[in-house]
Amino acid sequence: MTSISNVSKGSIIRFKGEPHIIESLVHRTPGNLRAFYQANMKNLKTGRNVEYRFSASESVDLIVTERKQYQYLYRDGNDYVMMDNDTFDQINVQELSIGPSARFLKDGINVTIIFSDDGSILDVELPTFVEVEVMETSPATKDDRATSGTKPATVETGAEVSVPMFIQCGSVIRVDTRTGEYIERVKK
Template sequence: MATTSDIRKGMCIEFNNDTYVIVEFQHVKPGKGNAFVRTKLKSLTSGRVIDNTFQAGHKVDEVRVERRKFQYLYNDDMGYHFMNQETFEQVALREEFIENPGLMKEGLEVDILFHAEKEVPLTLEMPQYIILEVTYTEPGLRGDTATNTLKPATVETG
């Protein structure tokens, strides 16, 4: 159990029979009345973001999560398949777990967060940078080189 003074960004908590990650928080101490903590919580099962206010001193159930390295293999009608690089076990995740499924490239290394007690995947974290090959762009306009020009591009994953 953790109190509201222990709340920090990225912390996973059990709230209303669901697992949430704290996206944003703000400790507020008004001139009159008791202090409270305003939070934005993202559900790790549905992806829904809710606003919630906790009174100062309120106890929350902190969820222990484990970060494991996985490698993307392929996707089919069952979902996106990943392999643990240490144990070679495979996990299939639904598309809702993945923030940008269009950027998934075979062999991409990702982190999957697991609930420590229940051993179920909670969310997938993409790497900060992904290197993709550009397969097609429209030709640039002649004479439009005074500033950097941006144009739409198609990458290898579509």
């Protein structure tokens, strides 16, 4: 157990029996009231965001974690097979551990897997941006390219991304894995 004042953004704590990652932690001292810490956390099992006020003297259970680099190999049913970059051991990771950003996993992409002290997988972090090829989108006419707007496009991983009108099939684009938004077209 450690004091909430020793916890920072990115720390993983056990809150109400489940692992949560601290996304923001702000110390507040309103008027003549007692100080508290306002925490925004994400439940690593369910993916839900939680907001909670900790008193300044409250203690929390800090989870000891280990971060390791793995390479995505292939999908096996509902699991994703990852290979340890150091030992070449393979592990299966459930889709729930990766979350919605799993739709941008490509063969050979490196991810960071966060393990708890008991060896279970807490979280899988993909790179912030990935470059993917547009496989299918409606063709743009001359008029479409002159106006701003977006259209749906299916990328090589099967995910659907909203892209500008000038993007064509075969274009390589950069996508934010956290939000699924188009960032820019990549020059070849």
